[in-house]
Amino acid sequence: MMRAWILPLLLAACGTIAATRLIADGNLGAGAALLTAFGLLAAVNSPLVFPKSISTLEAERRSAVDGRPVVYWRPGCAYCLRLRIRLGLRARRVHWVDIWRDPAGAAAVRAVNGGDETVPTVVVDGRPHTNPDPAWLREQLSATP
Known part of the structure; x- marks a missing residue:
């Protein structure tokens, strides 16, 4: 914390x-x-600056129900901040997991990034995307209900 x-x-x-x-x-x-x-x-x-973070398990559960992406992030990350700012109000439609607060989130990020805690890592439909273009994520959010 x-x-x-x-x-x-x-x-x-x-x-x-x-x-x-x-x-x-x-x-x-x-x-x-x-x-x-x-x-x-x-x-x-x-x-x-970021919406309230939740645990990895809760984010995965919510994502399975509503189909919204999960964003793994950490404070001080310029790329995470860029993503958050470029999403604007749409950022509230994403499930945010702070990997510094959630060890399971850090482990999930390391598992998909060759052992590195590279953030932001965004999981859409079960597929991880490391440091995606914010415009791409906005399109994904437009496609979700």
Whole structure:
């Protein structure tokens, strides 16, 4: 759980330290801008950007019922973030599994990626796809009920 927050906390801390130094030197505008930029970076890299993660077993069960894809991801992954942002509101139609929170999810990803925890790994109709094009996944979501 804590590992998912390391990068956002480091970004927030670095931004706060740098902004404090700028503000102390009398550069209020630059300090505020820097703090805002680091705050946004921390927020975007936090688990809060993604829909609530569920366990691998629950995701597989739900996917079998509704036919929706399962996305295995981890916080701090730029490719996962790209996929999440490009899906937009459609991201709520996907079952998200955080491999850092779910050891079974990490094992499932390693099983289909030659022992590597390469994310995002998307499972559609039982077939895994490593780092798929977001446009392709949007098409898959359009085809599901």
